[in-house]
Amino acid sequence: MIYQPREDSFLLQKYVKKYAKGSVLDLGSGSGIQALTALKKTKEVLAADIDKEAVKLLKAKGLNSRFSNLFSNIKEKFDLIIFNPPYLPNSKFKDIALDGGKKGYEVLERFFSQVKNYLKKDGKILIVFSSLTKPKKVKEIIKKNNFNFKLLEEKKLPFEKLYVVLVEKFL
Numbered sequence: 001m002i003y004q005p006r007e008d009s010f011l012l013q014k015y016v017k018k019y020a021k022g023s024v025l026d027l028g029s030g031s032g033i034q035a036l037t038a039l040k041k042t043k044e045v046l047a048a049d050i051d052k053e054a055v056k057l058l059k060a061k062g063l064n065s066r067f068s069n070l071f072s073n074i075k076e077k078f079d080l081i082i083f084n085p086p087y088l089p090n091s092k093f094k095d096i097a098l099d100g101g102k103k104g105y106e107v108l109e110r111f112f113s114q115v116k117n118y119l120k121k122d123g124k125i126l127i128v129f130s131s132l133t134k135p136k137k138v139k140e141i142i143k144k145n146n147f148n149f150k151l152l153e154e155k156k157l158p159f160e161k162l163y164v165v166l167v168e169k170f171l
């Protein structure tokens with residue numbers, strides 16, 4: 001089922017409005033909320049998702065959309081890569097939109113081991129994740145891959161906290 005925008009989507013969207021420029025990749029595009037927001041700032045937006053149903057929906061909405069398992073089907077480089085990943089640990093639901101692996105950060109770990117090949121010079125990354133994703137570990141993964149970690153916003157919800165982070169290459 002295509003992920004319908006929730007708190008995490010809206011929190012990330014606030015920063016997509018601020019940072020979208022040049023060429024933008026919305027990875028894990030789902031309903032297309034981030035790609036559609038970025039399109040208000042730039043015409044060069046690519047949406048990609050592992051869920052073929054989501055890709056079909058965005059194509060029908062006229063977006064440039066394609067199937068990709070992380071970067072498996074991406075060759076281009078971008079000024080901004082947006083990713084609202086599946087980030088819940090041990091998810092009982094076995095939902096590709098929610099299940100971040102046993103510990104919750106495994107999808108982000110794979111993402112950060114590959115993303116540098118898809119960023120232009122001075123390219124940036126915007127991500128959102130939860131206190132359930134083990135924020136210390138996420139920060140460690142980001143630093144290990146030679147990126148800077150800048151917390152843009154932290155939002156407390158009843159059962160978790162959400163974090164929006166801007167990630168850039170070390171100079």
Ligand SMILES: C[S@@+](CC[C@H](N)C(=O)[O-])C[C@H]1O[C@@H](n2cnc3c(N)ncnc32)[C@H](O)[C@@H]1O
Binds near residue numbers: 027030050
């Ligand atoms: C939490 S939803 C976010 C949807 C939307 N971007 C938003 O902000 O509401 C995560 C999305 O990532 C997609 N996804 C999960 N694993 C993926 C992977 N390995 N490669 C690409 N997309 C993936 C899911 O299908 C889902 O659409």
